[in-house]
Structure formats: structure tokens, C-alpha cells
Amino acid sequence: MRDYKKLEVWKRAHLMTTFVYKDVVVQLPKDEMFALVSQMKRAAYSVPLNIVEGCGRTTEKDFARFLDHALGSAHEVEYCALLAFDLKFLDESVYTDLNKKVNEVKAMLIAFIKALRVS
Template sequence: MRDYKKYEVWKKAHELNMFIYLTLLPKFPKSEQFDLMSQTKRASYSLPLNIVEGCGRNTEVDFARFLDQALGSAHELEYCCLMCRDLSYVDEQLYQQTNTIINEVKAMLIGLIKTLRK
């Protein structure tokens, strides 16, 4: 079994999740509490959770599959943030800041997945 806390990609995904919770979600209007806010939360915490769950698996194939799921969550989160910007819940600067972190996590996930599948 792997120690998820030793993976830089998990650290970055956790940082992203905290950023979403502490910086982005408070900008949402109350009317989005059960819709876009809820979906954004799920995509955000699903990312590090899938890395953690994958670390608990015994094979590289299983680990890579959970990393694929984390990558899917990163794409979902990316779109949620785009919607937030386009709905004017967040300004362009916060959107760009968030998108930069998401892209960093995506790149790290892709790199680790490629390494595992060699």
C-alpha cells in the first residue's frame, strides 16, 4: 500500500480542494447551494479522495484507474469553475487563479498515470 501523503499530486489536489472550499465557494449565491455549489464541492473533494482510494489498492493498474477518476473530477471541476465565471459568481482573476491550480493538478495526474502504465 502507498502512503498518499507522500504524493505531490495528492498534496496539490488537497491544496486545490481547500482553495475551492475557502475561496471559491463563498462567492456563490445562496440560490446555488444545492445545485452548482454542490456539484463543485463533489468534484473538488472527489479529486484527492480518488487519489487516496487508489493508494489503498494493491496493483499499479488499480491505482492508475483511480487516478483516471481523479482526472475526470479535475475536468468536471474545471467546467464548474468556467460556469461560475460565466455566471459572474467569480471574477476573471479568481477564475484564472483557480484554473491554473486545476491545470497543475491535471498535469501531475497525467504524468503519474503515464508512469504507472509504462
């Protein structure tokens, strides 16, 4: 078992999630509260949650499977941000910052998954 708090990818995913909560969804219209806001929040916190759950697994294969789920959720956050930006709900600077954070987490997850599958 791993200590998720020591994993850099979890730290970055956690920062991405707090950014979504504090800086992104607050810009979205109130009438999106139960649609895009809810979906973006769930996708965002799913990334670090899947990393945490994977850390509790005993095999590398199981851990990699949960990292795959985290990667899928990161892609979902990325699309939610694009949709919100294209609908003019997000400022370009916030969209750019979130996209940077998401891409960083995705790259780290991909590298981690590859390393686990090689071992």
C-alpha cells in the same frame, strides 16, 4: 500500498480542494447552494479522495484506474469554474487562480498515470 500524504499530486489536489471551499464557493450565490456549489465541492474533494483510494490498491493498474477517476473529477471542477465565471459568479482573479491549480493537478495526474501504465 502508498502513503498518499507523501505524493505531491495529492498535496496539490488537497490545496485545490481547500481553495474551492475557502475562496471559490463562498462567492457563489446562495440560490446555487444545492446545485453548482454542491457539485463543485463534490468534484473538488473527489480528486484527492480518488488518489487516496487508489493508494490503498495493490496493483499499478488499479491505482491508475483511480487516478483516471481523479482526473475526470478535476475536469469537472474546471468546467464548474468556467460556468461560474461565465455566469459572472466568480471574480476573474479567483477563476484564474483556480484554473491554474486545476491545470497543475491535471498535468500531474496525467504524468503519473502514464508512468504507472508504462511500468
